[in-house]
Structure formats: structure tokens, C-alpha cells
Amino acid sequence: MHIEHAGDNEVVITGNIKSVEDSLLIKETINTLVAQGSQNIHLKIKDSLSITSTMIGYLMKLVHQEKVHLFITVGDSRLYSLLEELKLLQQFNVHLTEH
């Protein structure tokens, strides 16, 4: 997995989000942006087919406790389906995009 951030609020992830280490890296990156004052985070998950439960827990905390406005675009329809099954599309503002 590779992660980079563009601007004040955009985080771009390429590759599969599989391990706890991947989740921690994403958390750290987003935490840095939030600590710098970003209240709108756009998470672009380009081609991961899944997401870890640690990540889901963190994003829920971000949305519900820290009141961060989250916007996720996913490039893989399987990840979109997973988030749909988990009833998280609305909470996480998830959109499926072509990449």
C-alpha cells in the first residue's frame, strides 16, 4: 500500500489496505491533517478491494466523535459493495469512481 496526501485535506491510497500497519499509516496521515485544522477529509482509495476493521473503527470515530466531514471515493466496486453491505455509504459519504 502507498499513501500520499495532496493539499490540506486529500489523502490518496494506492494498493490494498490489508494490514494493521496499513491502517496505522492512514490514521497517522489523517490525524496529521486534522491536527493542522482540516475538518473536511477526502479519502481516495484508488484500487483496494477491502478495508480493515481497525480502519472502519477509526473512521467512525473521526465522523462521530471528532465531527470530521469525511468524503471517500473508491475505485474498486468490491470495496464499494463491502461498505454498502456494512451500511456505511452514507456515514462515510462513499462514492464509486472510475480511475
Place this chain on the structure above:
Amino acid sequence: MPSRTDSNNVTSSDVAPANLVLLLVEDDLLSRDMLLIKLKHIFTHVEVAADGAKGLQLFRDQAPDIILSDQIMPCLSGLDMFRKIRAIDQNIPLILMTSFMDNDILLEAINLGVNRFIPKPFNHEVLVRVLTELKLEVSGKRYMEQCRLQEITLLRYRDQYNAMQQEAARRKERHVARHDLRNKVIYGADGIRWGITVTHTPRDILCGDGYTIRNLPDGRQLVFMVDAMGSGLSASLSALLATSFCNYLVDHATVSLKTLITGFQEYLNGILMEDEVLSCGFFLVDLMSRKLEMAVCGLPPLLVRTLDGLVRRVPGANPPLHGCSGSIEITTLSLSDIADVMVMTDGITDASLSESSTYRDRLENDFQASPTLAALLRRFRLHTVRGEQDDLTLLQLQRLDLPAAWNWRQEFEETGQRTGTIHGLLEALAGEIDLKREERSELEILLNEALTNDLAQGRLKAPGMLSASLWQGALSPLLTLELTDIWPGLDQFRNASEGSVLDNIRHHCDCAYIQDPGSRLLLLKTIVGGADYAH
């Protein structure tokens, strides 16, 4: 740990005598006596030999720690003795004393691994320094070895302790995960029989999955399944606490799904950490009303199969629970035309098939082919990598009275007719479906085992009856075998289920149910037939 002393400054008085044994091999009496005076200040025990042959014997008998030997001696020279000693012990420190040192002797001594040389006549200071140095080296090595052994002992103790703790944790987990209806037939409307099977395979001793299956006093059943998202002990504790609390609510409160969930949420808010989420499902099974009420939060969609084999996915209505979750939606599924319902945690769906796909991609197809949980699990294990699997929990609510495509039954009046009955069934079955040779053998063993165990325990009350039916709602047919008047009832079954009586039977079929009251044993087995299992 002793540090190595600076050899330039050390004297014999600096070093306390250690429990090391020195073997002195010297043929010259005067030299030997002089050496002994010095050596007794350094070593508590010195063995003495007057030539190489005696030295070799003492080495064998006394196992000294260091050997100090003259080179030129009768019988066996110092180097000749060392050569023989080295063949036995590669590590013992050797010191060679000699009045002349030609190159050949030096080279051979080096090749033999002689550790030090002491020129004759002795310089006492050199002698003391060399021996003290070696003594410290040997003592240091002994000490290190002792430490290593102590460490190994400690690790062994810790391993034993950890194994004990893990076993205790596993027992606790089993204690909390209840299954009131294991192997029991449940009655629904119109006398239709149902059963619930579950498989729970933790990746670690304590895992993030949990379940409980409870029989309620009003005849309904409550099933709770949980997958605490995340990993490690924290997730395990959350799953254990959630399951345990659910058991408590069932045991101490009137159960309506709504009140149960409200109480559960209140409890959960107090125990979940801020970034922790819980995927779970509450299922209230009301077979008399033919309905399944459920509150599914973040679990993978249920797989539901109708009596005519149509499979559909029923997604949950709620996201995973967390500390700030709002109200939870309860939905109802009619069981009127349902053959079975499969509920699972994401350990099934998220298991890797390859770098770019998960078992989610083929789950529905495999479910379509598998009429039982055991059959689905076999396919799952065939396609996924075992070592990489997460905790797995999979539960099936299945109708046992299914519209049969084929029926067979035979009464037998006496025990001698048992073999003929079994063969009769197998022949009839083979005429109906493609039965693999191994399956036929397994069925034969299964039926013999079921009947023999009962005969041995005097439970058979003639006339008995063996009946069989085939349901072809799934791609692989489901064979249901029913032995009537075999089992005396649930109480005796409870005892039997603890022992080996049913173990063999269960080994050869997908699941076994006991009907109570009624002395009936139901055995379910998926028939794969000639079809290749892997495809």
C-alpha cells in the same frame, strides 16, 4: 557476570579459587612439586600424572577443566596425549610446557588447538598469569552456560504458564459461547422440524468472534453473533463481554428484541473504546410464527435459500455498532418457504482467495452448492489459505423436513436384519443418484456405527425403522437419514454425546440431530456424487 581481568595486572591472589579441576602432567618430580605450590593458590583441586599415558587416564576418569602438561615425557609425549584428548574433547583448554620449541612442534600444537604455551624453565609470573587467564575464561564460559540453562528453564516455565493461561482462556470462551440446542431438533409450526448448527474457529485462543444460541422459555430461540472489529485481546474482551451480557439479558430479562438491544446498547456504550466498533447480529427465531426477527449491524449479508433452491442475500439494516450508535432497525424475515439461513462473520467473506480476490466472490455459488454448513465449510477450506484465515463463525438455521425428491424406508424386526437393511438402502440410493465409492463406504460406516452403538447399549427396540430422503434444493443433494426407535430420549443422548458414541457418527456425516421426545436420530449428509468437489 564476571568480566575478563586485565591479564597484565592480575596475580594469583586476585582470583578466588574456583571449583575448577586442573590436571598437571609432569614427569619431573622437582618441577611437579614446584608447580603444585603455585597451582594450589589458583585451583582448589589439582590432579597429578607422572606421564602422558597416566595423564590420559586421569583425563578420562576425572574430567578436569584445564590440562597443563610437559611436552617431553616417557610413554606418551604431551602433544601425543593432547592429540588423543582432542579426539574426545574439542574444547578443553590445553597448556603445553616445553624447554624448546621447534617449528614442527609449534605447528602441530597449533593444529591441535593448544591454547597456551609456557616456556621452561618457568617464569612464575607468566605461569600464574596464563593459568589465571584460562581459569577466568573457563569460569566465564561456565557462568554463561549456567545463565543460558536458567534462561531455558525460565522460558519453559513461561511456556507452560502461557499454555495454562491459554487453556483457561479457551475454557472461559467455551463457557460463554452457549449452544442450548446443540444436536437438538426444534419444532416449528405444523410439526416441521428445524435445527441450528454452528462452527466457531478462532484464529487465536481468544478471538474477536463470539456467539450464543439460547432456547427461550416461550419456545423461541435467540441467536447472537458478534465480531469485535480490530484485533488482539481488546477485540476478544469486547466479544466476550458482549456475548456474556447477552446471555445475562436472556437469563434475567423478558426478551423482546427491542428491549434486549436497548439494554445491550447501553452496556456497550460503557465498554467500547472510542475507535472500537462491533459487528453483531441479534436473531429471534420464532418457528411457530414462521418468522425470524433480526437486528443485523455490520455483519456480512445473510444467505437465505428457499425450499426450491433459490438463494438470495439479505443484507443487514445497520452499520457496525460503536459508542455513539443511534437507534437500531429491526427487520423480519418470513421462514414460510425457507430451507435454511446462513449467518457469518467476515472471517468467511474476507478470507483471501488470491492477491486480488476474497471468498466473498465465490461464497454465494458455494452456498448454492452446499446444503449444510459442513459442506460449505469444506468448500471454503478448499479454496482459501488456512494459515491466513481470520476467526470464523458460521451459523445455519436449517429446516429438517424438506420436500423430498426421493424417499425410502424399511422396518426391521430384529437385529439380524440390520445389514440387509443398510445394503438395501445403499442400493436404492445408488439407483437414484450418482454415488461415489467413498461416499457409499462412508454411508455404510455411518449407518453401521449408528445401529451398532445402539445395539451395544441395548437401546434398540424392535421393530426399528430406517428411512431416507433426498432433497435437491442445493446443487449437491442432501441425504437425510432417520433412525426411529433407536434413541431412548434426550437425557440419555446428553450422556452419550459426551462420550465417543456420537463422535464416530458425526465424523461421517454433516450433522446429527436428536428428536425429543420420540427417540429418533437424524443424520444429514451432503452427497457430492460424481461431480468434482473442487469445481
